[in-house]
Amino acid sequence: MRGKTKTKGKIKQKHNFRWWRNTIAKGVIYFVLICVGFVYLEPIFEMIAKTFMSSADIIDPSVTWIPKKLSLNNLEVAGTVLKVGPTLRNTILWSGGMAVAQTVVSAMTGYALSRYEFKFKALWFVMIVLAFIIPTPVTMIPRLMMFVSAQEATAIQLIGTAIPQVSMALLGQGVYSTVLILIFYTSFNMIPRVLDEAAQIDGASSLKIFWFIVVKMSATTILVVFLFSFVWNWNETYITGTLLRGNIELLPSKLNMFNSEFSSVATAQGGAFKLNKAYKMAATLISISPLLLLYVFVQKQFIQGIENTGITGE
Amino acid sequence: MAKKNEKRTKSGRTKGYEKRQNRLGYAFMAPWIAGFVLFTLIPFGATIALSFCNVNTNVTGYDITFAGWSNYYTAFFRNTEFVPALGSFLGMVIPYTFVILVVSFVMAYLLNKIEVGKGLMRTIYFLPVIIMSGPVMSQILDKTEETVQAAQGLYNGYEGVFILNMIRSYSPRIALFMEGIFDQLTMILWFTGIPIVLFVSGLQRINISLYEAAKIDMANEWQILWKITIPMIKPTALVAVIFTIAQLGTYDTSAIYSLIKTATNNTNGGFGFAATYSWIYCVVVLLVIGAACLIFKERQPKRRDIW
Numbered sequence: 001m002r003g004k005t006k007t008k009g010k011i012k013q014k015h016n017f018r019w020w021r022n023t024i025a026k027g028v029i030y031f032v033l034i035c036v037g038f039v040y041l042e043p044i045f046e047m048i049a050k051t052f053m054s055s056a057d058i059i060d061p062s063v064t065w066i067p068k069k070l071s072l073n074n075l076e077v078a079g080t081v082l083k084v085g086p087t088l089r090n091t092i093l094w095s096g097g098m099a100v101a102q103t104v105v106s107a108m109t110g111y112a113l114s115r116y117e118f119k120f121k122a123l124w125f126v127m128i129v130l131a132f133i134i135p136t137p138v139t140m141i142p143r144l145m146m147f148v149s150a151q152e153a154t155a156i157q158l159i160g161t162a163i164p165q166v167s168m169a170l171l172g173q174g175v176y177s178t179v180l181i182l183i184f185y186t187s188f189n190m191i192p193r194v195l196d197e198a199a200q201i202d203g204a205s206s207l208k209i210f211w212f213i214v215v216k217m218s219a220t221t222i223l224v225v226f227l228f229s230f231v232w233n234w235n236e237t238y239i240t241g242t243l244l245r246g247n248i249e250l251l252p253s254k255l256n257m258f259n260s261e262f263s264s265v266a267t268a269q270g271g272a273f274k275l276n277k278a279y280k281m282a283a284t285l286i287s288i289s290p291l292l293l294l295y296v297f298v299q300k301q302f303i304q305g306i307e308n309t310g311i312t313g314e
Numbered sequence: 315m316a317k318k319n320e321k322r323t324k325s326g327r328t329k330g331y332e333k334r335q336n337r338l339g340y341a342f343m344a345p346w347i348a349g350f351v352l353f354t355l356i357p358f359g360a361t362i363a364l365s366f367c368n369v370n371t372n373v374t375g376y377d378i379t380f381a382g383w384s385n386y387y388t389a390f391f392r393n394t395e396f397v398p399a400l401g402s403f404l405g406m407v408i409p410y411t412f413v414i415l416v417v418s419f420v421m422a423y424l425l426n427k428i429e430v431g432k433g434l435m436r437t438i439y440f441l442p443v444i445i446m447s448g449p450v451m452s453q454i455l456d457k458t459e460e461t462v463q464a465a466q467g468l469y470n471g472y473e474g475v476f477i478l479n480m481i482r483s484y485s486p487r488i489a490l491f492m493e494g495i496f497d498q499l500t501m502i503l504w505f506t507g508i509p510i511v512l513f514v515s516g517l518q519r520i521n522i523s524l525y526e527a528a529k530i531d532m533a534n535e536w537q538i539l540w541k542i543t544i545p546m547i548k549p550t551a552l553v554a555v556i557f558t559i560a561q562l563g564t565y566d567t568s569a570i571y572s573l574i575k576t577a578t579n580n581t582n583g584g585f586g587f588a589a590t591y592s593w594i595y596c597v598v599v600l601l602v603i604g605a606a607c608l609i610f611k612e613r614q615p616k617r618r619d620i621w
Contacts, residue, residue, distance in 0.1 A: 033425065105346060105349075108346070109345070124347070127350060134354070138592045139357035140357075172346035210342075303436050303440055
């Protein structure tokens with residue numbers, strides 16, 4: 001009897017100890033995650049805070065986070081400099097169009113890789129990865145020369161229009177296309193082949209199988225790929241700067257040239273404004289707020305999609 | 315007649331089937347292959363060729379003359395900006411990749427451990443994936459105000475940090491390196507978005523029964539981390555490293571990028587130099603990635619002493 005109770009007490013003690021240890025460990029984990037999370041978000045908080053500060057608050061050293069008086073002046077000025085109305089519409093159309101093109105071609109390539117055993121498949125896999133690893137500037141100069149030559153030869157204006165980049169996206173050479181293909185590849189691999197075979201027996205063509213089975217079953221993946229593509233095309237400035245040369249005004253490239261744009265606008269209006277950090281922060285906030293808004297609405301699908309599809313192509 | 319149809323290949327399938335597979339596979343791959351050849355393979359070869367040439371723009375198009383190694387000679391010995399830019403690129407990529415890899419693994423490991431508030435935490439940690447871009451980064455990290463203060467001797471954030479002072483007394487160089495990392499912590503952290511995603515999905519794919527078996531054998535968390543989690547996560551780490559290097563390589567505010575951009579915009583003979591610069595840059599990036607592959611390669615166990 002006595003021995004039994006003793007061991008029981010010991011077990012209880014051990015249990016208690018373990019519970020405490022786990023709780024403390026969890027606490028430490030949360031503490032670290034929240035601290036690092038703050039470091040992540042700090043620039044965004046700062047951006048938001050600075051955006052709504054009046055010019056008096058910015059100079060005032062006693063004001064760091066919360067402005068004394070809410071002011072929309074910075075947003076207004078940054079909006080005028082960025083010409084926010086048309087630029088925003090352009091950027092959304094631009095990124096959306098590119099994303100559609102990239103999604104379609106990546107889905108097709110992913111389908112081919114996942115469903116068919118063709119010759120030199122391993123080689124094409126290596127090429128797909130290689131296309132990702134090669135830094136962009138290496139291929140940019142000949143691409144530019146190619147488009148310029150084509151422009152001279154056909155007398156159709158190419159540089160400064162959307163044609164070069166749309167054709168590149170349509171042929172699977174857009175921003176980070178490799179990643180999109182690999183996402184589709186892993187997700188298509190998870191759709192059972194039995195379904196294909198059943199459809200095949202019923203006389204469906206491969207295009208029909210692609211559309212009615214594979215595409216219709218991967219709505220989440222398509223959304224994820226579209227979003228990734230949209231975001232990456234939105235944020236891309238190097239290729240766009242080289243081929244488009246600012247002929248279509250897009251938000252990120254405008255932001256890139258904010259300093260010079262600002263001074264030109266300011267001199268046009270009589271030089272009443274002086275560039276300060278608040279204007280820049282407001283401009284940055286304007287250029288990322290559509291993405292933030294998008295993220296708020298679709299973050300659940302986004303994160304689940306990433307985790308389920310497993311972006312890692314092994 | 316029947317025999318002809320039954321001709322089978324090694325894989326045990328009929329020849330007609332394989333042909334069909336081949337045809338359909340290439341049909342679906344066609345756009346990508348065409349694009350790859352047109353926009354990646356040919357330009358890639360052309361860049362190598364152009365790096366040995368002088369390119370001048372004239373009215374009808376381009377005037378290309380062979381120049382031998384002179385572009386390379388200029389890049390390495392005559393241009394005073396190129397070699398330091400390359401050096402600063404390497405000096406950025408190697409420590410950054412290391413720090414990004416470690417931080418993103420730790421964060422993913424911790425994110426994988428929690429239950430309450432999982433969604434919120436992930437939302438925060440995946441945010442950089444969405445908004446990271448060159449212009450945004452350069453606006454956020456615009457440290458001009460601080461550097462002005464530093465020049466006037468008003469600002470030195472790390473003077474009073476005890477640990478850093480301790481390290482500084484040992485070796486000022488290490489202290490300087492660490493200060494650099496702390497200075498750019500936000501920027502480094504913002505590069506961890508995709509690696510964290512990769513690590514989280516990699517961690518979720520590790521079979522739980524492995525952990526259970528280890529726990530039955532009285533392994534503690536620390537041992538499980540080193541003996542199971544890290545070896546299992548190695549392939550993912552390689553993907554993360556490659557992605558990080560590629561991302562850092564295409565991050566368009568580095569010094570090399572601006573050199574290439576200036577050379578590209580110089581229509582009078584600039585393309586040849588730009589091709590040389592970008593080709594050397596490409597070789598460097600590929601070398602770094604190759605080194606990473608060697609480091610993270612799965613080592614075959616030399617002997618098995620489990621039995």
